Amino acid sequence: MNADILKERSGASFDVEKLTNILDDGTEKTKRRREIESLVFSDEDFKEQDPNFLSRSERYDQAVRKSAQMILKIRDYGISDPEEIYYYKSTVKGNQHEVLGLHFVMFLPTLINLCDSEQSKKWLPLAQSFQAVGTYAQTEMGHGTHLRGLETTATYDPSTQEFVLNSPTVTSIKWWPGGLGKTSNHAIVLAQLYTLGKCHGLHAFVVPIRDMNTHEPLPGILVGDIGPKFGFHEVDNGYLRLDNVRIPRDNMLMKYAKVEPNGTYVKPPSAKLTYGTMVFIRSMIVGESARALSKACTIAIRYSAVRHQSEIRPGEPEPQILDYQTQQYKLFPLLAEAYAFLFVGQYMGQTYNRINGDINQGDFSELPELHALSAGLKAFTTWAANSGIEVCRMSCGGHGYSRSSALPDIYVNFTPTCTYEGENTVMMLQTARYLVKSYRQAKEGRQLSGMVSYLNEAETQRVQAQPVSARPTVVDVNDLSSLVEIYKLRAATLIEMAVKSIQQELQHRKSQEDAWNNSSIDLVRASDAHCHYVVVKLFTNKLREVSDTSIHSVLSTLALLYALHGITKNSGDFLQAELLSVPQMLQISLRIKELLAQLRPNAVALVDAFDINDRKLNSCLGRYDGNVYEHMFEWARRSPLNATEVHESFHKYLKPLRAKL
């Protein structure tokens, strides 16, 4: 064990294990998680080459092997609880992705949700036995976010009782679905349904794309890999061009909408039913943001405790870089953010489960708020984690660029969350739509519930005509509930500004739609402020559940840093709304420096509490034992370029060059 990191650990003011239990949501869960992780670590079948040393084809090969093994092992071990399956899979995956991911996350669930009972009997056994390996083909080359724009057609032919599927244009080629390129033999294809000469919009069809025995593409199918990407190297995101591909009528998933043998279209009873999966996945992504950022913080903070560089005081040994105020200022707010997002992720999970229970009982009342909240928080947390990971990477100096640090892998495999499952700006605007609607309802005197209920209060306060200039003095910058209050008022102010912008545009004779577009900068800003408020509030709420004094103390410091740092990064908003005064802003800057110094002795312990096993972290810089340099050297020596002492290019190009000069 590296002496520095040992010393860091002995200086912590709290019991790391207890904090881990809080993050895991209970002692039992920590125990069970570790048991499952150790199943993977002790398993010779999961020994692997660092994927960074492999060609893309080798990476894909290794990923398919691991996926196949996972399926067998999970069955053999009898792991069936979804959370435990998640532990197992995420341990196997490490910083990479699962090549069969979409089979589990989209293909199977869609079959379960959209098959009628006859179809279930046919497709579920095929999918569960991996005779049918599937993906979900929605996005097209020219169409992502806007589903109505999708161009793929499925035209019903009553004479043969078949659908004929076509990709009429280049832009209509299905593009991006994971596992589509090489792995899947079936795809659920979203296509515009035409029957009896009429278009009925988007519907889902099960399309066999490869022969189940030979795996060769079927007639009319052009399928392949879309080529290398920023990350996801082991996943065969694919393309699919359909050329008069005929499928039987009952390959349309008919639980809700139907096409009868004669071509008659039967409408689905409600559109709300498909709403849930999307909300679930977005809620899950909030947790992914937290976990990705936790990994990056673990690496950067441990390395900063081990790395010595330059000098603060002349003549003294080089200090740990964690002692530089600028380094603390880069990393500790991100550490606080990682904690904040972990707690928000817990909240979203619990809320989803609660509301899902309500939905199953027919109560949809809270779904709109959850939908708006999951959209905004998905965007807010992924953007923040995305830039935070890069700050962590760059805080590691040169070594952060090495693949041995794992930081490049963490970044490239996380950053797509900003785009998939709803592009972030679009997500922010969806939340804004809900906020504007809620604002107008509050104006009309309607009582709001949930996270937007402050819009009622703001209305009340405005009615009382409280002198704005008197407000700032009451804010105590050391009191979290005061800070929650001003985050709330900031959000209320920005929502009001966005609404006013829309009104002004309308006064200039703009249409509703143009007014909306011309106010969209303000709308995104308002959503961002609302989400920021929610995060500060949930972090503060979480503290109430923590009984251990020393943990309560260190988490409170983190929460305060999170809140105050957010204020300085958006100081203009708070000053413009007269929520804080200039002297208070200076006071906050000073207070932040104190908080950094206060957190310094607990920084390593705080990342230790994330309890990310070395095998899962796979980072030479972030190792628990701090023995960074020995392992970087050992890792580098395994680089494929070192397989021979002399690379053939010397004989091919460099030696001949001399002769020519």
Added chain:
Amino acid sequence: MNADILKERSGASFDVEKLTNILDDGTEKTKRRREIESLVFSDEDFKEQDPNFLSRSERYDQAVRKSAQMILKIRDYGISDPEEIYYYKSTVKGNQHEVLGLHFVMFLPTLINLCDSEQSKKWLPLAQSFQAVGTYAQTEMGHGTHLRGLETTATYDPSTQEFVLNSPTVTSIKWWPGGLGKTSNHAIVLAQLYTLGKCHGLHAFVVPIRDMNTHEPLPGILVGDIGPKFGFHEVDNGYLRLDNVRIPRDNMLMKYAKVEPNGTYVKPPSAKLTYGTMVFIRSMIVGESARALSKACTIAIRYSAVRHQSEIRPGEPEPQILDYQTQQYKLFPLLAEAYAFLFVGQYMGQTYNRINGDINQGDFSELPELHALSAGLKAFTTWAANSGIEVCRMSCGGHGYSRSSALPDIYVNFTPTCTYEGENTVMMLQTARYLVKSYRQAKEGRQLSGMVSYLNEAETQRVQAQPVSARPTVVDVNDLSSLVEIYKLRAATLIEMAVKSIQQELQHRKSQEDAWNNSSIDLVRASDAHCHYVVVKLFTNKLREVSDTSIHSVLSTLALLYALHGITKNSGDFLQAELLSVPQMLQISLRIKELLAQLRPNAVALVDAFDINDRKLNSCLGRYDGNVYEHMFEWARRSPLNATEVHESFHKYLKPLRAKL
């Protein structure tokens, strides 16, 4: 040609070619640049596979081949002007790097600068004929920024008149030098010089590391590739461990410092002489920031003109995504920034040349300011371009993640500039040191020159005790010189705040060094504000040189957007310093929206003016003709995973899996 992009071009209000000439610094230069570029494009020898489809060893091989060809061709064509060599090489390189880069940028220049006349006769012919292929080995695994901390030793042995070089620890292993791993047979090694029992600090030694004939590593040398990185895949950044490696006495570069045969050390006359290269490279990086950001903007803006998505007005066709205000708000400030940085890059080049002329005449007076400016602007522009490239990438939706967009390559190959040639935070603090010193000199009544001279003015203004609250009303937010003025005052205010923080720390009995460290957040913020002021000022100054009315008009709009957007992103600073009022801040937000709308018709023309040839841009999304989707599809079909219809992993893992279930 895509119809949308054609329409965009016909709507431009200015002559694109004239603006290109301004960016190239003259019509003749544009012509010559294009001539040189076409030499490369028409050259069959530079036809290559997309490196993204190759294994790392193949990429390295291709890069060595191209480097060797470049050397021959540049000689054959008789290209000798440094700027023209730069054109040629950057055209060959595209978004990748030159594997022999350090031979040209560091090995040769160091030999030229540090060899005495005898040594020059030996080493220069060897290096120029590529008998000796070299690199510059300074950084070690445990040491980057802080040169005094380097551990490699060179101990003089008078009995054999040799230096004995050693890597005494794991952390002392040379790490990162480009071309060190496989390509170079020599390295200039920076090592602590010991002679007659005394250490004389860091000196440079030419160390043969591989046999010049066989290319096998020499005895005592452990050399290799440090493994895959975030980018720079084709470059063999290397490690070097020295174990009692003996080199002749005259392999120490002795132009200034010397060791005599008996071991007597002779001090160099001045330390200033090595200062220049560093300043030169940092100044160059400012231009690299501009070029990288220009590429990213070209791709994102052209694609946004081609891509149609969603709806603004119901029932109408899907709009170009460039019509969304949020998209404009992401991209146009970056476009303005790219222009700003191009002009700052031009200024830095001119200033470097001027001051270098002075230095050659023995006048070092302006070097400290240039040193401070190049450090700060290197950090300021690389950070901004770094995050800007990612904003561009994410603004392209899913396709931005594809390697076919080129955006991932541009990012990973640019981002190291934030760390190399001086880690950015360290750079900002170097600039801060100069600013604090200048501030104190101004306080003492000394007249400052150059970019910091405003610290005198600020001093004067303070003496006049101008009522602060009266100030805001005089700022005209549409007048660039007014805005330059408030950026200046913001910088002055933040420098003063940083100095006050140091003073307060000293009053709390902290040492100078601790006071500095405990104020470093404020110091970085002050440097950042100073650099921001310099950029706004230089952009504004540049406008004076532009005589063409329509170009002047569009560049003024960009400059105004750059300045106002910078204010809103740092609105707290301007409000805190009472440089702007709350109503003005609202006015600025509205004005920004107007500017976005104003720039919209010129956006494509403004990126066209960067004149980045398709071959150099190598992006399916950023193509000049806008035929995005056809080329993405064609590119994807060439993906190596598509070489066979059925990947072997199907037979190895997926088919057997079914049998086991």
